[in-house]
Amino acid sequence: MPHSPLPEKQAHRRWRLASRLATADPGLIRLRLASRVTLTVVLCAAALALxxxxxxxxxxxxxxxxxLAIQGAVAIRDATHRHRLATRVVCGLAGFAMLAxxxxxxxxxVLxxxxxLGVAFAAVFARRWGARWNAVGMFSFMSCFIxxxxxxxxxxxxxxxxxLALSGLIADVVRDRLVPDRPAADLRxxxxxxxQRIAAVVSILRRAHRSGWTGDLRDAALAGEQRVKDALITAEGQLPAPTGGSQAPPxxxxxxxxxxxxxxLAAETALAAGLGGAPGDEAASARLMAALDRLARMRLAARQTAAGLTDEILDRAVAATPPGAAGAALPVWQDPTFRLAAQVTLACAIAMVGGSLVSEQRWFWAVLTAFLVFTNTQSRGDAALRGVARAVGTAGGIVVGIGLATLVHGxxxxxxxxxxxxxxxxxxxxQLSYGALTFFMTLGLxxxxxxxxxxxxxxxxxxxxxxxxxxxxxxxxAYFVFPQRTEAASGKAADAFLAELDRLLAAFADRRRGEGSAWRLVAVTQxxxxxxxxxxxALRPLDSGWLAGERRRMVRRGQLRFTVLAYWAHRLAGASEGVMPIGSEDETDATLNACRAEIAELRRRRSDIFHEAQTVSLVPPDAASARADPAEPDAAIAIHAIRHILNQVMGSRTGSAEEAKPNVESALSTKTDPSDKQPARFAG
Structure with missing residues (x-):
C-alpha cells in the first residue's frame, strides 16, 4: 500500500503553525497566560455548576x-510555588475580610x-511593598467591589x-500543575x-547586499532588528536578574x-555594517561579511549554552537572586505611591457620584474604569491613552456584542x-493592547x-x-490633581538612562584595570x-499621533539619540576584553573622565537632547582608520561616538576644528526624517 503524504503534510503544517506562533510570541508567554486564565475560568465555572x-x-x-479566579491567574506572580501559595492564601483572607x-x-x-474608597486607596498604596501586596490589594478591591x-x-x-477556596484551589492547580512554567524549555x-528573527534580518541584509538598499528593505531591516531586540529582552527576562557585583566565575x-x-551586539553590528555599505564597496562588503560571521558564531554559542540548561539550574538561579535595594524614604505626601493612591481614590469617588446619577444599580462600571485607568501608567498622558483605549474598546465591543448576542440568542x-x-x-x-482586552471582555459580557x-x-x-x-x-x-506631566516622566527616565550610562563608563574603567568582572559590565548594560x-x-503618549509638527519631531529626535547612545554603549561594553588603543593610560582615563563630565552636564540640561543638534567636530581616534577586524567592537570609536552625540546635544565646540574622518563622522550622523521612528542608519 503506497505511503500517504497526508500525515507528513499535516505534520509540516503543524510545525509551521507552531514556528509562527513561537516567533510571534517568544517563549509562548502570552499563550500561556491566556490558557491559564481561560482554563481557570472554565474549570471554576464547571465546579460551580456542579x-x-x-x-x-x-x-x-x-x-x-x-x-477572583481571573485575579488569581493574573495578579499572583511570585517566582516559586511556595511563595505563590503563600500569596494566594493572604489574598484569599484579605478578600474574605472585605466581603465580611x-x-x-x-x-x-454611605459607610x-x-x-x-478606603480599600481603593489601600489597594494602590500597597503596591509600594512589591508584587505580593499588589496582588493582595487587587483581591481586596475586587472583593469590596463585588x-x-x-x-x-x-x-x-x-x-x-x-x-473563594474553590477558585483559589483551581487557580493554583492550573498555574502549577496543568499549565506550569517549564523554564528551560521556555527559554530554548x-x-x-x-x-528566527535574526535569520530574517540576515536574509534582508544579504538581499540588500546583492541588489542594493530600497526604502522598503531599510524599513524592514530596522523593524526586524527591533523584533530581535524584543525577543532578546524576553529571553533575558527568563534568566535570573543581574546583581552586577559578583566576581565569581559565571x-x-x-x-x-x-x-x-x-x-x-553582534546583531546590531551586522545591521550597522549592512546599512553603512554601498553597492560595489569592497570595504563595506568585507565589514558585512565579517559581521555576519561573528553573528553566526554568537548564535551557535548561545544555542550550545542554552542546551545545557535545566529547570533545576534556572530555578536555583532565580531563588538565589537577591531582592532589589529599597529606594530612599520620602515624606508620605511626596511618595509617588501615596500620590497615585490619592488620585485613584478621588477618581473613584467622582466616578461613584457621576455613575450613580446615571444608574443607581450600575455605577460600579464607572468606578472600575476610574480605578483601572491608573494601572501601569507613569504620567497623565499614559492615563489619557488608557482611558481612551478602554472607552474605544468598550464601544467597539458593544456594537459587535449587540449583533452577536442577537445571533446566538438561545x-x-x-x-x-x-x-x-x-x-x-x-x-x-x-500585553499588546488594553483596548483589545476591553473589546473582547465586553463581547464576553x-x-x-x-x-x-x-x-x-x-x-x-x-x-x-x-x-x-x-x-x-x-x-x-490625572491632569489636575498631583499631575505627573509626561515631560516630567520622560525627563526622569532620561536622567536614569544617563546615570546608567555613567555607571557603564565607570564599570568599563574598572574592567580595564582588572577590578571588575565581565558579568558586572553585562549587568550594567542590561x-x-x-x-x-x-x-x-514614558515618551509613548507624546508619540501616539496626538501631536504634530515640531513637537513630535522633537520626541522622535530624542528617541533616536537615546537609541544611538544605547548602541554605542553596547559597543563599548563589548570591547572591554580588548586593548584600548587611545594612547597612554593617563590619556585613556582623561577621555573617560571627559565623557563622564559631559554626561553629568547633560543630566543638568537633559531637555536639550530633544532639540536640534549643533554642529561639532571631535577628532576621531587614530585607531578608527586602522581596524584589524571591523566587526569587533572598538572602545576608542565607541567612546568617541558617545562624546560626539553628547557634544552635539549640548552645542559644545570641544575638540579640534578639523573635520572628523568621513568613515566615522558619517556613522555618527543623527539626522533623521521626521516621519521615521528609527534612525535612517545605525551608527556602526
Missing part, C-alpha cells in the same frame, strides 16, 4: 469565585461607599468562603524565536546572559464556547448577559455611559537597556 446541582450558592459567591466587613454594614450605604454591588448578608459568608523556545545561566548580550453551548474564546483572546492580547436573561441593547449602552464617566473621572484627576525601554514607554 455545586449548584448539589446546593445553590448566593449570587455573590458565584461572582466572587469567577472574578461589607456584609456587616450593608444597610449603611459602604466610604469603606470602598460586595458593594451584591450586598451579601452575613449568612452568605459560608458559601462565599467556599467559593524563546531563543528559537530569537534565532554559572551556565550567567554565561548565557553574557552570550545574549554578545548576540545582541444557543447555550455556542454562547459558552464564544465566551471562553473571548476570554482567551482578551488575555492573549493583554454581552453573551453572558444573554445567558443570564438580562441582555438588552440599553444595558450595553448604559455600560458605555458608565465607562465614559469613569474614564473622564480618571483622566481629569540595566541601561531597561532604562532605554522606560524612556520609550
Amino acid at each position: 455545586s449548584h446541582q448539589l446546593a445553590p450558592l448566593p449570587p455573590a459567591a458565584y461572582a466572587v469565585a469567577l472574578t 466587613v461589607v456584609s456587616m454594614i450593608a444597610s449603611e450605604v 459602604v461607599d466610604l469603606v470602598f 460586595a458593594a454591588y451584591f450586598r451579601p448578608s452575613p449568612a452568605d459568608l459560608g458559601a462565599i468562603a467556599f467559593a 523556545r524563546t531563543l528559537e524565536a530569537v534565532d 554559572d551556565a545561566a550567567t554565561q548565557l546572559s553574557i552570550e545574549l548580550f554578545d548576540l545582541h 444557543q447555550f453551548a455556542l454562547s459558552l464556547g464564544f465566551i471562553a474564546a473571548f476570554v482567551f483572546l482578551a488575555f492573549y492580547t493583554l 454581552s453573551l453572558l448577559y444573554g445567558l443570564l436573561g438580562s441582555f438588552s441593547p440599553g444595558l450595553l449602552v448604559l455600560r458605555l455611559e458608565e465607562t465614559l464617566i469613569g474614564a473622564a473621572a480618571g483622566v481629569g484627576v 540595566a541601561l537597556d531597561r532604562r532605554h525601554a522606560e524612556i520609550v514607554a
Whole structure:
C-alpha cells in the first residue's frame, strides 16, 4: 500500500503553525497566560455548576469565585510555588475580610461607599511593598467591589468562603500543575524565536547586499532588528536578574546572559555594517561579511549554552537572586505611591457620584474604569491613552456584542464556547493592547448577559455611559490633581538612562584595570537597556499621533539619540576584553573622565537632547582608520561616538576644528526624517 503524504503534510503544517506562533510570541508567554486564565475560568465555572446541582450558592459567591479566579491567574506572580501559595492564601483572607466587613454594614450605604474608597486607596498604596501586596490589594478591591454591588448578608459568608477556596484551589492547580512554567524549555523556545528573527534580518541584509538598499528593505531591516531586540529582552527576562557585583566565575545561566548580550551586539553590528555599505564597496562588503560571521558564531554559542540548561539550574538561579535595594524614604505626601493612591481614590469617588446619577444599580462600571485607568501608567498622558483605549474598546465591543448576542440568542453551548474564546483572546492580547482586552471582555459580557436573561441593547449602552464617566473621572484627576506631566516622566527616565550610562563608563574603567568582572559590565548594560525601554514607554503618549509638527519631531529626535547612545554603549561594553588603543593610560582615563563630565552636564540640561543638534567636530581616534577586524567592537570609536552625540546635544565646540574622518563622522550622523521612528542608519 503506497505511503500517504497526508500525515507528513499535516505534520509540516503543524510545525509551521507552531514556528509562527513561537516567533510571534517568544517563549509562548502570552499563550500561556491566556490558557491559564481561560482554563481557570472554565474549570471554576464547571465546579460551580456542579455545586449548584448539589446546593445553590448566593449570587455573590458565584461572582466572587469567577472574578477572583481571573485575579488569581493574573495578579499572583511570585517566582516559586511556595511563595505563590503563600500569596494566594493572604489574598484569599484579605478578600474574605472585605466581603465580611461589607456584609456587616450593608444597610449603611454611605459607610459602604466610604469603606470602598478606603480599600481603593489601600489597594494602590500597597503596591509600594512589591508584587505580593499588589496582588493582595487587587483581591481586596475586587472583593469590596463585588460586595458593594451584591450586598451579601452575613449568612452568605459560608458559601462565599467556599467559593473563594474553590477558585483559589483551581487557580493554583492550573498555574502549577496543568499549565506550569517549564523554564528551560521556555527559554530554548524563546531563543528559537530569537534565532528566527535574526535569520530574517540576515536574509534582508544579504538581499540588500546583492541588489542594493530600497526604502522598503531599510524599513524592514530596522523593524526586524527591533523584533530581535524584543525577543532578546524576553529571553533575558527568563534568566535570573543581574546583581552586577559578583566576581565569581559565571554559572551556565550567567554565561548565557553574557552570550545574549554578545548576540545582541553582534546583531546590531551586522545591521550597522549592512546599512553603512554601498553597492560595489569592497570595504563595506568585507565589514558585512565579517559581521555576519561573528553573528553566526554568537548564535551557535548561545544555542550550545542554552542546551545545557535545566529547570533545576534556572530555578536555583532565580531563588538565589537577591531582592532589589529599597529606594530612599520620602515624606508620605511626596511618595509617588501615596500620590497615585490619592488620585485613584478621588477618581473613584467622582466616578461613584457621576455613575450613580446615571444608574443607581450600575455605577460600579464607572468606578472600575476610574480605578483601572491608573494601572501601569507613569504620567497623565499614559492615563489619557488608557482611558481612551478602554472607552474605544468598550464601544467597539458593544456594537459587535449587540449583533452577536442577537445571533446566538438561545444557543447555550455556542454562547459558552464564544465566551471562553473571548476570554482567551482578551488575555492573549493583554500585553499588546488594553483596548483589545476591553473589546473582547465586553463581547464576553454581552453573551453572558444573554445567558443570564438580562441582555438588552440599553444595558450595553448604559455600560458605555458608565465607562465614559469613569474614564473622564480618571483622566481629569490625572491632569489636575498631583499631575505627573509626561515631560516630567520622560525627563526622569532620561536622567536614569544617563546615570546608567555613567555607571557603564565607570564599570568599563574598572574592567580595564582588572577590578571588575565581565558579568558586572553585562549587568550594567542590561540595566541601561531597561532604562532605554522606560524612556520609550514614558515618551509613548507624546508619540501616539496626538501631536504634530515640531513637537513630535522633537520626541522622535530624542528617541533616536537615546537609541544611538544605547548602541554605542553596547559597543563599548563589548570591547572591554580588548586593548584600548587611545594612547597612554593617563590619556585613556582623561577621555573617560571627559565623557563622564559631559554626561553629568547633560543630566543638568537633559531637555536639550530633544532639540536640534549643533554642529561639532571631535577628532576621531587614530585607531578608527586602522581596524584589524571591523566587526569587533572598538572602545576608542565607541567612546568617541558617545562624546560626539553628547557634544552635539549640548552645542559644545570641544575638540579640534578639523573635520572628523568621513568613515566615522558619517556613522555618527543623527539626522533623521521626521516621519521615521528609527534612525535612517545605525551608527556602526
